[in-house]
Amino acid sequence: MRSRPGLVLAVAVALALLPQAAPTQAAPRSFKIAVVSDVGGRGDLSFNDMAFKGGEDAERDFGVRMVELVSKVEADYVPNLTRAARDPDVQLIVGVGFLLSDALAQVARRFPDKNFVGIDTFAQSIVKEKFSAQYPLPNLMDIVYEEHKGSALVGALGALLAAQYAKPHIGGVFGIEIPVLWKFEIGYKWGARWATEWLAKNRPDKAFTYRKDFVLWTYTGTFSDIPKGYAAAKAMYAKNAVAVYNIAGPLGLGINQAVQEIAQSQKLRMGPPFWIGVDANQDWINPGFVIASMMKRVDRGVYYATRWVRDGQFRDLVRRTQGVVTLGIGTRIAGQLAEGISVSTLDDLDEFIRMGVQAERLTRKKVLPASPAEIKSKVKTMREAQPKWVWDAVADLEKKIREGQVTVPMVVTKPDIERWRGELGYRPRSFLAAAYRSPQR
Amino acid sequence: MRTPRALRPLTESLATVALGLVAGGLLIWAFGHSPVAAYRALAVGAFGTREDLLETLAFATPLMLTALTFAVGVRAGLFNIGAEGQMYLGAVGATFVAGMVPMPAGVHLAAATLAGMAAGALWALIPAVLKAWRGAHEVISTIMCNWIALHLSMYLAINFLAEPGRAERTVPALPTARYPVLSEESTLTAVLFVAVGFALVVYAYLWGTRAGYELRLAGENPDAARYAGVRPERVVVLSFVIGGLAAGLAGASQVIGRPPAWSLYATLGNVTTLGFDGIGVALVGRNHPVGGILAAVLFGALAQGGRLMEYEVGVLSELVRALNGIIVFAMAVPELWTLLRRRLAR
Numbered sequence: 118m119r120s121r122p123g124l125v126l127a128v129a130v131a132l133a134l135l136p137q138a139a140p141t142q143a144a145p146r147s148f149k150i151a152v153v154s155d156v157g158g159r160g161d162l163s164f165n166d167m168a169f170k171g172g173e174d175a176e177r178d179f180g181v182r183m184v185e186l187v188s189k190v191e192a193d194y195v196p197n198l199t200r201a202a203r204d205p206d207v208q209l210i211v212g213v214g215f216l217l218s219d220a221l222a223q224v225a226r227r228f229p230d231k232n233f234v235g236i237d238t239f240a241q242s243i244v245k246e247k248f249s250a251q252y253p254l255p256n257l258m259d260i261v262y263e264e265h266k267g268s269a270l271v272g273a274l275g276a277l278l279a280a281q282y283a284k285p286h287i288g289g290v291f292g293i294e295i296p297v298l299w300k301f302e303i304g305y306k307w308g309a310r311w312a313t314e315w316l317a318k319n320r321p322d323k324a325f326t327y328r329k330d331f332v333l334w335t336y337t338g339t340f341s342d343i344p345k346g347y348a349a350a351k352a353m354y355a356k357n358a359v360a361v362y363n364i365a366g367p368l369g370l371g372i373n374q375a376v377q378e379i380a381q382s383q384k385l386r387m388g389p390p391f392w393i394g395v396d397a398n399q400d401w402i403n404p405g406f407v408i409a410s411m412m413k414r415v416d417r418g419v420y421y422a423t424r425w426v427r428d429g430q431f432r433d434l435v436r437r438t439q440g441v442v443t444l445g446i447g448t449r450i451a452g453q454l455a456e457g458i459s460v461s462t463l464d465d466l467d468e469f470i471r472m473g474v475q476a477e478r479l480t481r482k483k484v485l486p487a488s489p490a491e492i493k494s495k496v497k498t499m500r501e502a503q504p505k506w507v508w509d510a511v512a513d514l515e516k517k518i519r520e521g522q523v524t525v526p527m528v529v530t531k532p533d534i535e536r537w538r539g540e541l542g543y544r545p546r547s548f549l550a551a552a553y554r555s556p557q558r
Numbered sequence: 559m560r561t562p563r564a565l566r567p568l569t570e571s572l573a574t575v576a577l578g579l580v581a582g583g584l585l586i587w588a589f590g591h592s593p594v595a596a597y598r599a600l601a602v603g604a605f606g607t608r609e610d611l612l613e614t615l616a617f618a619t620p621l622m623l624t625a626l627t628f629a630v631g632v633r634a635g636l637f638n639i640g641a642e643g644q645m646y647l648g649a650v651g652a653t654f655v656a657g658m659v660p661m662p663a664g665v666h667l668a669a670a671t672l673a674g675m676a677a678g679a680l681w682a683l684i685p686a687v688l689k690a691w692r693g694a695h696e697v698i699s700t701i702m703c704n705w706i707a708l709h710l711s712m713y714l715a716i717n718f719l720a721e722p723g724r725a726e727r728t729v730p731a732l733p734t735a736r737y738p739v740l741s742e743e744s745t746l747t748a749v750l751f752v753a754v755g756f757a758l759v760v761y762a763y764l765w766g767t768r769a770g771y772e773l774r775l776a777g778e779n780p781d782a783a784r785y786a787g788v789r790p791e792r793v794v795v796l797s798f799v800i801g802g803l804a805a806g807l808a809g810a811s812q813v814i815g816r817p818p819a820w821s822l823y824a825t826l827g828n829v830t831t832l833g834f835d836g837i838g839v840a841l842v843g844r845n846h847p848v849g850g851i852l853a854a855v856l857f858g859a860l861a862q863g864g865r866l867m868e869y870e871v872g873v874l875s876e877l878v879r880a881l882n883g884i885i886v887f888a889m890a891v892p893e894l895w896t897l898l899r900r901r902l903a904r
Contacts, residue, residue: 156827184869186865186868186869187868187875189875189879190827190828190830190831191819191823191827191828192616192617192745192812192816192828193865195745195817195818196613196744196745196862196865197865199609199613199743200865200866200869201869204869215726216726216823219817219818219819220818222818223817223818227742227743293725293824294725295723295724295725296723338716341825
């Protein structure tokens with residue numbers, strides 16, 4: 118027993134004499150990225166699945182390895198981000214969804230050597246508010262999207278279909294009334310009005326004047342209560358809306374149910390009525406009845422971020438953008454085209470059908486409504502059944518937005534939303550939306 | 559050597575933990591992972607470093623309280639499964655005082671904590687009164703109260719406590735009403751000490767006072783209790799109130815004692831299931847306040863250590879959850895057996 122202090126000392130000396138540089142001289146470390154989901158997790162066919170898909174694309178193209186951390190409860194956000202940051206091989210940690218904003222701001226401060234990205238988050242503004250001395254955090258990037266531009270495109274598409282089928286309305290089912298959704302709302306209405314102007318010029322036979330009640334809209338006050346989406350959409354289709362835009366995540370399934378009822382009672386194989394998908398390419402959910410989707414490419418965000426980290430551009434980009442990078446239509450980042458918003462096409466349907474196949478394997482539940490080939494042929498038939506000028510007009514608007522010939526209003530403040538609603542269509546809010554407002558507002 | 563009688567529950571629990579781990583190990587092995595590597599990761603992930611240990615305790619904190627709710631009920635002969643709803647109201651009460659009622663430092667934290675506990679206790683009074691004076695079965699009434707509490711709390715959170723521009727959650731607790739974070743490395747705050755302290759106070763009350771003795775007597779043998787002059791209504795109300803205070807504190811702990819949000823999610827997402835999880839924790843802890851603390855640490859370890867198990871060994875998160883279930887099941891069996899035997903004998 119008595120010899121033990123001596124032994125300890127000997128070991129300590131031996132350790133101290135070992136060459137210190139050995140570990141750092143080892144082969145370059147493998148490059149890992151970590152994707153931390155929100156509580157939606159794998160198989161949500163939307164935000165989280167798209168982020169993981171972006172990670173898989175990055176694995177394929179950049180030779181990185183992705184580790185996935187699925188958050189089961191909200192309390193997992195900080196520990197999951199921390200777990201990833203503690204792995205010495207992980208160079209980039211992606212938090213998916215705005216719910217991770219607080220957690221990202223906190224963990225990014227603790228690990229200044231690691232790079233953090235939030236998709237659709239506002240982590241830097243939290244840093245600004247709470248830790249203003251550190252703002253902007255050099256290792257933290259919020260990636261946000263130009264939803265207003267994509268919404269303008271599908272708003273135009275809806276109005277053009279209304280002209281084609283001589284229908285009086287298009288509709289929009291919204292979730293909780295938060296400023297982000299105002300971007301969708303005004304973009305959508307603005308696009309519809311743009312289409313009426315396009316028609317007057319190019320298709321006078323189909324033209325009609327934009328009325329303030331042309332776009333029917335409801336804030337349901339929820340992003341999870343599917344029956345509310347059904348109820349809102351049903352009322353819109355009852356007023357003969359040609360298409361309803363889903364801006365409430367899973368409530369799209371409620372909209373789909375309303376469409377499906379009409380389809381069954383009238384034995385339709387194809388719309389109208391249609392609905393319009395959001396975030397992912399949702400055209401496969403009910404092929405023939407989803408005219409298109411406003412895609413917010415979460416996967417691109419993860420993919421680009423990985424590339425920026427690999428190329429050593431990440432921190433420089435954060436410095437130049439105050440940590441907020443916007444992906445949209447025609448957006449260029451670091452001299453390269455980096456887009457994140459588009460209207461779904463037949464070509465990108467495959468990727469999303471694959472996502473459905475994967476979700477079926479993971480959840481062991483039926484996800485796809487038909488075989489992939491059948492889905493694709495139905496969507497193709499539906500698209501070809503619409504006159505070419507409809508698609509041409511949408512492409513025209515996209516080109517004009519890209520080239521800056523038109524500017525879609527981006528509305529995120531209270532005075533702006535009031536003004537634009539005055540111009541494009543105002544109606545007292547629904548009970549739910551009014552009830553949602555907090556007393557201080 | 560015979561085990562001292564007081565330690566028997568402990569040894570029984572340890573034996574069932576071992577059994578549960580073996581069964582879980584078989585499941586991990588069946589899915590093609592090494593159980594040894596998985597359990598090593600579980601242990602290292604939960605206790606390996608200081609920050610992991612602190613995070614484990616952060617996950618354990620609310621569970622030891624909701625376990626107390628169920629345990630006190632069982633001690634009084636009641637199946638109080640209303641911790642979930644009482645906890646929601648506790649979170650709402652704490653959010654209101656912490657986020658909307660400015661007060662001086664010190665007082666504010668205490669007031670927000672007490673508001674959460676009081677809200678939980680008030681909500682517990684509903685099934686208590688229904689049971690004591692109308693004979694409504696507490697299982698039914700607490701389940702119903704849980705659902706009402708869910709929607710009531712979401713309504714209150716969305717309509718009266720929401721933060722403008724942050725639709726996903728309520729106003730955050732003001733800095734004066736936040737428990738100090740013990741270390742930047744984890745989400746553990748000083749609310750842990752309040753939770754442990756409350757559990758110990760309840761232990762002292764149940765085993766050291768006349769009222770506590772009456773409560774336990776009514777649970778062990780209602781006829782003898784009545785013969786001895788114990789008023790059953792009093793016992794019912796008392797046990798529900800203690801349980802409600804604990805559950806309310808659990809809800810409050812996730813708002814004023816857990817960074818980084820310091821608020822209640824509009825979906826109640828940062829508190830949901832903590833009340834139900836407490837039932838399993840209580841069973842593992844043999845319905846004893848101190849046992850509940852130990853069992854809560856075990857559950858916290860599964861939550862925190864499971865992360866590394868998934869990360870390093872690649873055990874699917876669903877499998878991690880199944881492992882939780884198996885251990886709970888294995889550990890709950892002896893207690894459930896005792897409870898059932900007692901019910902059947904009656």
